[in-house]
Amino acid sequence: xxxxxxxxxxxxxxxxxxxxxxxxxxxxxxxxxxxxxxxxxxxxxxxxxxxxxxxxxxxxxxxxxxxxxxxxxxxxxxxxxxxxxxxxxxxxxxxxxxxxxxxxxxxxxxxxxxx
Amino acid sequence: xxxxxxxxxxxxxxxxxxxxxxxxxxxxxxxxxxxxxxxxxxxxxxxxxxxxxxxxxxxxxxxxxxxxxxxxxxxxxxxxxxxxxxxxxxxxxxxxxxxxxxxxxxxxxxxx
Numbered sequence: 001x002x003x004x005x006x007x008x009x010x011x012x013x014x015x016x017x018x019x020x021x022x023x024x025x026x027x028x029x030x031x032x033x034x035x036x037x038x039x040x041x042x043x044x045x046x047x048x049x050x051x052x053x054x055x056x057x058x059x060x061x062x063x064x065x066x067x068x069x070x071x072x073x074x075x076x077x078x079x080x081x082x083x084x085x086x087x088x089x090x091x092x093x094x095x096x097x098x099x100x101x102x103x104x105x106x107x108x109x110x111x112x113x114x115x
Numbered sequence: 116x117x118x119x120x121x122x123x124x125x126x127x128x129x130x131x132x133x134x135x136x137x138x139x140x141x142x143x144x145x146x147x148x149x150x151x152x153x154x155x156x157x158x159x160x161x162x163x164x165x166x167x168x169x170x171x172x173x174x175x176x177x178x179x180x181x182x183x184x185x186x187x188x189x190x191x192x193x194x195x196x197x198x199x200x201x202x203x204x205x206x207x208x209x210x211x212x213x214x215x216x217x218x219x220x221x222x223x224x225x226x227x
Contacts, residue, residue: 058215
């Protein structure tokens, strides 16, 4: 158990809909990272937040947005969903903003299925 | 740009065999390099890392050396166990910040 929690575990929805994925980092960690893992794209870094502010951006679509709240939990919002958005979404956390030096601890993931 | 190329799987080995999973990278500047492991049904776990050239990362019998001259970070283990069966990801972090780039993953199955 990494200490990172993600809800829900599974999510099934229809094209065009909007969903929110939630992540709670390990106690004491200030950075949260979001990743997408799909069969055709592999594992892709989406975005990082540190202490409430966006810190780094990867291959995140404009239809996707994220935020980190004062209690440090984070939410990833996916809108106008397409079939291709079906994937496993991971959240990770680390102590500081230096993800390249700190160890990132991954949550168990949320499996999104878009029908 | 930054990218990671990882050897295709799946790889099947007998217990106690020697393991090598190749990883090469393309990056500007001086990236940090990582190996992550994903056990079935779980998230990724950091296995080892190296932050500068010639550094050797090691953990649980696994080793990888950051080779700038060959832009490689191959993962090795001298004697694999059934419990090492998992998917292994090579990754790099660009020196401009916290963007991470992952390889496609290599599935390893170790048979008794």
